[in-house]
Amino acid sequence: MLNTSFLRLKKEEVCCGCGSLIEEEAPAFTIVQGEQHLNNIEIILCEDCGNHLQDDMTDDYLRFKC
Numbered sequence: 001m002l003n004t005s006f007l008r009l010k011k012e013e014v015c016c017g018c019g020s021l022i023e024e025e026a027p028a029f030t031i032v033q034g035e036q037h038l039n040n041i042e043i044i045l046c047e048d049c050g051n052h053l054q055d056d057m058t059d060d061y062l063r064f065k066c
Helices: 047-065
Strands: 002-008 027-033 041-046
Touching: 027 047, 041 047
Parallel strands: none
Antiparallel strands: 002 027, 027 041
């Protein structure tokens, strides 16, 4: 299961997409796989990378919807 959220970060993080530094309180996308157990994987994306991912996912959805 993937949980996604768009929020402001509480500390500086590095974007997993482009490698740029995301400053504290900057908007970012977080994608978490799994429950809160040992196999939990968290991906943090800057606003630009997150928007690109959403666009790509929407294009794929529309392609297979018809």
